[in-house]
Amino acid sequence: MARAAGTKGQTRIQREKTEQILNAALNVFSTYGFRGSTIDQIAIEAGLSKPNILYYFDGKDTIHGVLLARLLESWLEPLEHMQDSDDPISEICAYVTRKLEMARDFPRESRLFANEILQGAPHIIDDLTGPLRALTQHKAELIQSWITAGKIAPLDPHHLIFSIWSTTQHYADFDVQVNAVLGPQSSDRFENAAAHLDHMFRATLKP
Amino acid sequence: MARAAGTKGQTRIQREKTEQILNAALNVFSTYGFRGSTIDQIAIEAGLSKPNILYYFDGKDTIHGVLLARLLESWLEPLEHMQDSDDPISEICAYVTRKLEMARDFPRESRLFANEILQGAPHIIDDLTGPLRALTQHKAELIQSWITAGKIAPLDPHHLIFSIWSTTQHYADFDVQVNAVLGPQSSDRFENAAAHLDHMFRATLKP
DNA sequence: AGCCTTCCTGACCATTCGGTCAAGAATTTT
């Protein structure tokens, strides 16, 4: 009988094929969004037949769900990592750098997330109002404590976080536009972005 | 014979209906992207029958094309408006404010654009590498001249522009996430965002 | 009024889509 999703106690073929399918699906979903993607596209991308895809996964929704679940985990992690420190400015800038690296190394995941949010987040709205909101609230309080201690400039912690999210993810989500404006991909693209963002957030945070 | 697109020398009904359709189509396309949207959805949203939609427009692509064309015009305008000034910091911050107001007042247009870019900008890639790139290059040189004159801090003009685009559009494109994190829409949402961005860019630009 | 043009729609069509199934191929187990 066909098993789905789980990566536990499976045969070699199952592990390989599910990964192959998820990788292909990530390509497709991150480009066209959920409704704009088709199982046929995923099948072609994965080099498998459509029924074979459906042998490993219950349906289109399931594949998408697995990808989103994986994504959310890795999405929360960097923010969780930000903690109290003697040098909160560097702590925040380290978070910025980490987020930018993720935009560089996992652009498909970022675009999958962006597509989902743009379309009203129908599949992950509970994760947004639940875990994400709780974590963000918690970190906003941490930032507020730094403000109160006079270690960083007084600003709205939530909007600071939004600025970090938007500026870093921009390089993944709007990659096409960035390329169109800057011209052919140059290798120092991300280094320049990192330098700019570091300057910007240090200036913003300086008390 | 059915006319499409143009808003010139048309009957009253033509003007009303095409606008009605474009408005409905903007709702649908901005939410689901091009491939995820259907003519039936647009028809229902517009309160018209599907054949009636196709009486006024040649097809799904045409409607989408008209919306994108309108969008690009209004998209370039604020940036064009930024010009040389004795107080470049205020000039740039005025641009930020203008962009934020557009995110507040025209979120559907912003999301339509975001969807198009996310999906690889298939319909507007020429506008990006053409007019948008030229305008951005031109304004980047203006910013560079301010740097050379020592009026603002030395930074990468292009990445500064990206930061402005991303932070402001975030409030339209990621509206669902912002709401999820901040809780029910409060009226001062945009005022707080405006204050934060003003602080951030002033700090970033200070020589 | 009567005539002409514009506007509108039910019925229809070809294609695509998500998904099923029976039966055969490959692999693993005994």
Added chain:
DNA sequence: AAAATTCTTGACCGAATGGTCAGGAAGGCT
């Protein structure tokens, strides 16, 4: 090797989708 299990696919199905068309309804003009 035989048996049992897992894997794969061509053919198929019902629903949705983009789009057409003939003919009728409504609006404008004299």
